Amino acid sequence: LQHVKEPEVCKQSCIYLHEIYKNKPGTCPNSTHLAPFNECTALCHLDGDCPETKKCCIEGCSRQCLKPRGKNLNLLPIPTGISVQERKRKRSVIVRWVMQQMSRNQANSNANLYVIQWRWSLHKDGTSMSDWQTIVTVC
Secondary structure (H helix, E strand, O other): OOOOOOHHHHHHHHHHHHHHHHOOOOEOOOHHHOOOOOOOOEOOOOHHHOOOOOEEEEEOOEEEEEOOEOOOOOOOOOOEEEEEEEOOOOOOEEEEEEOOOOOHHHHHOOOOOEEEEEOOOOOOOOOOOOOOEEEEEEO
8 A cells, every 4th residue: 555645545445345245236136026946055155256246145045146236326437448458578468448427426435446357268259258357456
């Protein structure tokens, strides 16, 4: 945190990242709209155990990853104009993006984190992609 311009903001963002691993935005869907799940299994324990935006929801005696209802209004809008420029000598890349207009809640939030992830495939058409891997989290 020593090289960060605003260490307290960065610290709060890291706390938020830890909290969001435990409890992702949104709520679990009503169990009345779900297909019956007869098996008693624990496919997850925390929301962070689930891929992408899915949440760990209790259904009967089971825990399973499900797409949530609603969203957190403090989450930043997804950027556009994402470009990746490979650097020749340092075996690294420069990632740029354009931020969308933020609401007042988003601008006032202490949780402005940018998580850069990647996944890959052996096929050009993108079939059988790997799981998402976090490369860096930027405050």
